[in-house]
Amino acid sequence: MSDLASTDYLGCLLKSWPIKSTESLSWLNQLRAQAIDRISTQKLPTRRDEEWRFTDISPLVHLPYQPSQPECNLHAHDIEHLTLKEAKNRLVFVDGHYSSNLSTIIDATALVIGNLPEFVATHASTLESHLGQHVQFENNVFAALNTAFLRDSALIIVPKNIAIAEPIHLLFIATQNEVTSYPRCLVIGEAGSNLTLIEDYVALQQATYITNSVTEISLAANAQAKHIRIQRESMQAFHLANCAVSLAHASNYQSISISLGSQISRYNLNVRLTDEAAECVVDGLTLISDRQLADTHTCIDHIKPNGTSRQLHKCIVDDAAHAVFNGKIIVHPHAQQTNSSQSSRNLLLSKMAQVDTKPQLEIFADDVKCAHGATVGQLDQEEIFYLESRGLSEKAARNLLTYAFGAEIISRIPVTSLRQQLEQAVLNQTQSN
Template sequence: MSEAVNTDYLDCLLKSWSTKSNEPLSWLHQLRARAIDHVSAQRLPTKRDEDWRFTDISALARLSYQSAQPHDDLQAQDIEHLHIKEAKNSLVFVDGYYSAQLSTIIDSAALEIGNLPELLLTHGTILESHLGQYAKFDNNVFAALNTAFLRDCALIIVPKNTVIEEPVHLLFIATQKEVTSYPRCLIIGESGSEITFIEDYVSLQDAAYVTNSLTEISLSANAHASHIRIQRESTQAYHMANCAVSIAHGSNYQSVSISLGAQISRYDLDVQLIAEAAECAIDGLALISGSQLADTHTCIDHMKPNGTSRQQHKCIVNDRAHAVFNGKIIVRPHAQQTNSSQSSRNLLLSKTAQVDTKPQLEIFADDVKCAHGATVGQLDQEEIFYLESRGLSETTARSLLTYAFGAEIINRIPVISLRQQLEQTVLTQTKNNK
């Protein structure tokens, strides 16, 4: 990294932490303290750093946003339109702080769910062995900042051989302007368990602010998790996110990530297949316009034999927007008989739209089946002509083709009401494309 973290920005962010941290030196306090040390030793990335060469966040370094403060102004009716009807359990966080009055937890012995301070009292040992163990912050200033400010955290523990039929909704709402919030999630799937959860970032106003989120997911042997991530924040906001996933023997992780909002968004997904016969399927869609920038970096690391991974990432880019995708697949020397595929497909809707895509394969084993590919293009004129010949206008034809391009990813979301809602969003955003 090449440029120091803006001193005023960092001082403002750390001030609230230092004035409130009077708890004893527990393992959690020590985790925060280590993160503070790493923040002080790191620098904000610039375009001179290889992993950030297409994403300019210099504007972020000039901000002096202080940490968001808790407040309870929201009422249940204010967020009723954000509820997902299939989700009986929901954890709601407002500007990074847990809201018990807005959350809904169905008492059940089948699922441990709640906020960090509550579950710390009853599940301290298991939390200590997982929290902060997967998302490394020694060379990631945003992960270090999130860990330094770790107080509230959405926690889900799925016990051994337990199948949770209904999805769990983790809702993160931004309401304040010119602040920084630090959402955090930890999902632990014990052996033989199964769960679907939705990580949902929304804004109630079109304002400038910073969201710095971090999610950790641990799947024990033969566990299954379906992870739906929706980012639909204010188009003036900055959204910096990290997610780290550990997949054990015979486990399966499925992810669908949809990026719609934020002026500048960055999502780093690190998936480690740490044991034999682990599987993952990673799908993503960025739909952006105006002057938005959406950057997705993923790494799928095959560490043991007989692993399987599939990835498809799509970008729909209009106006002067800029999409970035960098997808790396690593096959370690002992990860023989790995089967992995990766596809990056990108649709430009204007002459000024831009996409930078870089699929990568790093293979250190000889008995593998791996493939990757990338395409960048515009709508097919022959397809537009065909639809026009069937009576559709050019505008409608373009909208329909654009919708179909994105719908392939959205259709992989297993929650019907959310899928329908996102389909409508795509239709609305594409109907006026020229």
């Protein structure tokens, strides 16, 4: 793609968005202005950029989709099949716009939950110190675009020492064709709090659209969060997502991200262990077929001593699909006693299927334990024989092992109904007859 095309594309997107001046919110307008500034100095990434080596997003430049308009005609029964019975609190965004009709908030006293604009007046200082402060948009044109267009956003603040037992469901539904939506989430766990969050991207029809999302999660000392992220967009969609997580002293973050949909998807997850003894578990499963491309870039940044990170990323790739995993782990000079492990395991189900996996360890401390490994392959002959020797046909053995490969990640999801939905999705995609 030429630079000119790229500049035109970004310029065209920016022109389309009337930035409303919202008088008292000078800090928010400033943030948007900064983001717009950054966009004007950036280009869309190409495969010449190291970070985008395996992922060609040039098809996007032909699709200068305008921002989606808030025109939600959905009723509760339209989305009933998308709801999770365990999640009592649910925020629903349709094409990036908040829908209070479809959302259910039953717990407004225990925590802050809702659409960001409702809280800018009452929680200005908290929001100002977090919103746009965790995600780096200086060198990330998609995060900058999202920030420039920032309006609606899921907001969750769990107060000090409060544990929210039931999971919170953030449901992002795509309905419009040929638009771009800019979903946004800000999650703040105050000291000692505990939260389970489900960030769920779905489509009601097989439309072509772009989702450009940004999620920021900040955990204060001893806070815990489980973050389950499901990308099940339309098979024609483009999904570009940035998630930035900031972990304070002895906080604990567990992430499970599942990528199923989109023709091209890119998920950047950056976890910063900013203080001592923070812990994170970052698991992922990509399950793609046909000509899908799914790219997961993670960066786990150990800044202070005694941090722990564990990562298992799996890809199951069928047909002519292409999965990318780039897992960077940085251990800063002062981050002694860091304990980090990373494993990338990939299963190719067809001759045309492709995986690019790249563990990237940058270790600047000398007293650390860091292990990593990557495998790419087909099903193991010994495993198939084991199942055959128990009476299963070769096909049944292959189906079971392929299912199990994905189910290992799915089984870690602590929400039963979601786990069952996803087990079914894995079954449907891994069972040949």
